[in-house]
Amino acid sequence: MDAPAVRADGLTKRYGRTVALDHLDLVVPAGQILGYxxxxxAGKTTTLRLLLGLIRPTSGRAEIFGVDAWRxxxxxxxxxxxxxxxxxxxxxxxxxxxxxxxxxAHGAVDGALREELIxxxxxxxxxxxxxxxxxxxxKILLIAALMTRADLLVLDEPTRGLxxxxxxxxxxxxxxxxxxxxxxxxxxxxLSEVEALCDQVAIVRAGRLVxxxxxxxxxxxSALAIEATxxxxxxxxxxxxxxxxxEVEGSxxxxxxxxxxxxxxxxxxxxxxxRMTSREPSLEELFLAHYDRADVPAP
Amino acid sequence: MKTPTVPAGxxxxxxxxxxxxxxxxxRSGALWGAALGLITATSALSYDRVYPTHALRLALARAxxxxxxxxxxxxxxxxxxxxxxFTSFKVSLTLSVLASLWGLRAATGALRGEEETGRWDLLLAxxxxxxxxxxxxxxxxxxxxVVLAATCALVTTAAIRSPASGLRWTQVLGLGGAVLAxxxxxxxxxxxxxxxxxxxxxxxxxxxVVLAxAYALRLVADAGLGLHALVWASPLGWVEEMAPLTAPxxxxxxxxxxxxxxxxxxxxxxxxxxxxxxxxxxxxxxxxxxxxLLTGPGALTWRLGSSTILRWWIGITLGAGLIGxxxxxxxxxxxxxxxxxxxxxxxxxxxxxxxxxGVASLILAVVVSLLAVxxxxxxxxxxxxxHLDWLVxxxxxxxxxxxxxxxxxxxALGGVGLLEGLATWGATASQGAHVGPTLxxxxxxxxxxxALTLLGVATALYGLWPRAAVPVSYGxxxxxxxxxxxxxxxxxxxxxxxxxxxxxMAGAPAEAPxxxxxxxxxxxxxxxxxxxxxxxxRRDLVAT
Numbered sequence: 001m002d003a004p005a006v007r008a009d010g011l012t013k014r015y016g017r018t019v020a021l022d023h024l025d026l027v028v029p030a031g032q033i034l035g036y037x038x039x040x041x042a043g044k045t046t047t048l049r050l051l052l053g054l055i056r057p058t059s060g061r062a063e064i065f066g067v068d069a070w071r072x073x074x075x076x077x078x079x080x081x082x083x084x085x086x087x088x089x090x091x092x093x094x095x096x097x098x099x100x101x102x103x104x105a106h107g108a109v110d111g112a113l114r115e116e117l118i119x120x121x122x123x124x125x126x127x128x129x130x131x132x133x134x135x136x137x138x139k140i141l142l143i144a145a146l147m148t149r150a151d152l153l154v155l156d157e158p159t160r161g162l163x164x165x166x167x168x169x170x171x172x173x174x175x176x177x178x179x180x181x182x183x184x185x186x187x188x189x190x191l192s193e194v195e196a197l198c199d200q201v202a203i204v205r206a207g208r209l210v211x212x213x214x215x216x217x218x219x220x221x222s223a224l225a226i227e228a229t230x231x232x233x234x235x236x237x238x239x240x241x242x243x244x245x246x247e248v249e250g251s252x253x254x255x256x257x258x259x260x261x262x263x264x265x266x267x268x269x270x271x272x273x274x275r276m277t278s279r280e281p282s283l284e285e286l287f288l289a290h291y292d293r294a295d296v297p298a299p
Numbered sequence: 300m301k302t303p304t305v306p307a308g309x310x311x312x313x314x315x316x317x318x319x320x321x322x323x324x325x326r327s328g329a330l331w332g333a334a335l336g337l338i339t340a341t342s343a344l345s346y347d348r349v350y351p352t353h354a355l356r357l358a359l360a361r362a363x364x365x366x367x368x369x370x371x372x373x374x375x376x377x378x379x380x381x382x383x384x385f386t387s388f389k390v391s392l393t394l395s396v397l398a399s400l401w402g403l404r405a406a407t408g409a410l411r412g413e414e415e416t417g418r419w420d421l422l423l424a425x426x427x428x429x430x431x432x433x434x435x436x437x438x439x440x441x442x443x444x445v446v447l448a449a450t451c452a453l454v455t456t457a458a459i460r461s462p463a464s465g466l467r468w469t470q471v472l473g474l475g476g477a478v479l480a481x482x483x484x485x486x487x488x489x490x491x492x493x494x495x496x497x498x499x500x501x502x503x504x505x506x507x508v509v510l511a512x513a514y515a516l517r518l519v520a521d522a523g524l525g526l527h528a529l530v531w532a533s534p535l536g537w538v539e540e541m542a543p544l545t546a547p548x549x550x551x552x553x554x555x556x557x558x559x560x561x562x563x564x565x566x567x568x569x570x571x572x573x574x575x576x577x578x579x580x581x582x583x584x585x586x587x588x589x590x591x592l593l594t595g596p597g598a599l600t601w602r603l604g605s606s607t608i609l610r611w612w613i614g615i616t617l618g619a620g621l622i623g624x625x626x627x628x629x630x631x632x633x634x635x636x637x638x639x640x641x642x643x644x645x646x647x648x649x650x651x652x653x654x655x656x657g658v659a660s661l662i663l664a665v666v667v668s669l670l671a672v673x674x675x676x677x678x679x680x681x682x683x684x685x686h687l688d689w690l691v692x693x694x695x696x697x698x699x700x701x702x703x704x705x706x707x708x709x710x711a712l713g714g715v716g717l718l719e720g721l722a723t724w725g726a727t728a729s730q731g732a733h734v735g736p737t738l739x740x741x742x743x744x745x746x747x748x749x750a751l752t753l754l755g756v757a758t759a760l761y762g763l764w765p766r767a768a769v770p771v772s773y774g775x776x777x778x779x780x781x782x783x784x785x786x787x788x789x790x791x792x793x794x795x796x797x798x799x800x801x802x803x804m805a806g807a808p809a810e811a812p813x814x815x816x817x818x819x820x821x822x823x824x825x826x827x828x829x830x831x832x833x834x835x836x837r838r839d840l841v842a843t
Contacts, residue, residue: 049840052692077691078694081692082688086685088686088688092603093593096588097588100593104593
């Protein structure tokens with residue numbers, strides 16, 4: 001398939017006067033894992049529901065492997081499987097029966113993989129859905145999606161409610177899926193999970209896409225975190241080009257530097273630095289850097 | 300350190316659950332109470348107009364005063380030559396059933412419904428005990444019951460202030476008491492079923508089954524079979540025995556009070572001993588995999604909906620059979636030109652068994668229409684709960700899913716028409732009434748056009764305005780019934796009568812089905828279905 005796994009052109013969704021998604025342009029190449037990030041209400045779930053053809057775009061279009069998601073949903077869905085954290089399943093069916101049903105609805109299932117997934121996720125498929133915990137209901141959906149070996153996995157906060165052990169199993173299978181050439185769109189608030197799994201990150205804010213890059217590109221464009229220790233009181237580095245976010249705690253100074261690091265190194269050497277560490281920013285720091293501090297509620 | 304939001308020494312809101320429940324039940328109680336009051340007042344005010352002469356009133360009394368079939372269906376009919384007697388006969392049982400349903404739903408909603416959503420987990424995590432929380436919710440429902448009854452009485456009083464109306468305020472007060480008794484009885488039942496069952500759906504269904512049994516017991520008790528003592532075995536029978544408009548009997552309130560106290564206490568005991576989120580009745584949540592009917596949306600529709608359809612089929616068959624059993628005896632009591640006039644006002648053009656079956660066809664048509672609307676309600680529930688997302692996110696076309704749903708509705712309706720005809724034929728034949736099977740199968744089929752119209756309207760609403768589809772559609776059934784009850788006896792303008800689908804249905808087998816009207820109703824239904832399907836294909840899926 002030459003077409004990208006996902007293509008959104010000017011995708012817009014309005015509910016009355018509320019703009020849930022505003023002219024989103026997004027391309028996810030086949031075989032990659034895209035982390036789709038944004039705060040609550042930014043438009044992540046709206047995007048995914050548009051990609052699935054569950055809601056109608058106000059304008060623009062969404063394509064799955066070149067097939068219009070709204071006009072030809074059945075053909076588009078032949079390529080994808082979907083998981084969400086809002087687990088509403090048929091309460092009187094057992095977990096195994098839900099897997100049967102969703103397998104039939106998708107059309108093709110790897111039976112051996114299904115049994116392997118049931119064992120790996122430690123799911124008892126003989127219980128009725130109403131008797132499962134939230135995490136176990138989530139496992140049903142993950143198994144249902146993975147057992148199809150769909151070309152595209154659309155995952156909306158798929159690990160909410162899962163314990164860390166199951167989370168590790170999930171990561172293993174997602175990496176395997178990518179290695180097999182499957183594409184994954186992963187919307188999540190678990191930034192460590194996105195950092196561990198994703199090739200690319202797209203950040204959406206107030207219905208608009210504000211960034212889409214690989215993690216490496218994002219890091220290159222972002223500030224470097226520095227921690228330096230001095231024999232006495234740290235020097236005042238406020239005038240050094242590129243330095244900001246200065247914090248002093250005793251003889252330890254922390255700051256971030258953008259652009260060339262040379263002026264900072266010179267200033268530190270002149271002040272007699274005894275120890276210095278530098279590290280690239282975490283995804284959480286990158287994510288927060290795209291939002292005004294005012295958007296983050298006070299603790 | 301920050302100043303605490305809650306000042307030191309402040310007490311937690313002790314009556315929080317009570318307040319929340321009252322807020323929820325008072326509005327609904329007032330609305331339902333007003334509707335019940337309007338039904339009563341309309342009936343009372345129409346009497347003078349429809350039966351202006353003494354001769355007509357006597358004819359009415361002769362026609363229905365000792366007619367076992369109508370008494371079995373609607374309750375006793377004493378003093379039909381008075382406004383109070385007429386109103387009692389026309390509305391008492393309807394009011395009892397509606398108030399019972401309100402009480403049941405209010406209790407299961409306030410108790411099991413709130414618990415099912417997980418909101419009680421939050422409340423019980425605070426300084427509250429389960430029994431006290433349950434008691435507060437019950438007290439809140441109690442306030443709603445009082446509001447329901449008071450509003451019914453107030454609206455009735457306001458509407459019949461004219462002395463010509465013929466109802467005294469003490470009678471209206473008694474009527475309010477009967478509504479209070481019916482709602483209390485089934486609210487108490489709902490409180491208990493909420494402890495027994497783990498979901499609101501199950502708790503309400505159990506309550507509705509008890510209501511159906513109560514109705515059947517009362518029906519047999521009033522059917523002139525020498526079993527009148529059975530009336531004391533039915534909660535609806537107790538309310539009937541209160542007879543506030545004709546022969547007030549406060550003694551009949553005693554079993555209501557005992558029932559409410561016993562069931563209320565049992566509910567509180569149940570709340571104390573069971574786990575939050577679970578029911579007292581053990582459920583087997585583990586079973587072997589059953590692969591049948593999981594191959595797609597059509598199969599799933601049958602797997603999840605067939606038991607409901609089967610219950611409807613059994614209910615309609617039993618109902619039609621009961622009517623058929625008493626129809627011959629009831630029909631034999633009808634005679635004379637004045638009585639014929641009374642029956643013609645109810646839509647029958649013949650006398651005897653066929654006339655009785657024709658009049659009873661209205662009730663069956665209402666039930667069949669409820670089944671039709673219920674199928675659309677089930678589809679909407681599937682969408683609102685998010686289940687539909689999983690199917691259409693795979694390779695299932697949403698249009699195909701809806702067509703399967705509508706196909707199931709068509710089969711359900713077709714089966715109902717057939718079973719109604721066969722059950723009536725079997726029952727009437729067993730009593731020696733000679734009404735041919737063809738005629739009765741035709742009468743069964745005649746119930747379907749109004750149901751198809753309402754199915755079409757409900758489907759169109761589902762496609763265009765999903766959140767309103769269910770309440771508006773059920774409202775249309777209620778409206779159509781109300782209009783045809785009041786209008787069928789000449790108390791309403793013709794254009795208003797035309798808004799009722801049941802008005803356009805012939806009272807078969809008392810009269811021949813109206814081919815043209817049936818064709819138009821079917822056409823409206825099909826246009827509605829087509830509109831709904833097209834709109835559904837073009838709209839967003841909408842959660843709760």
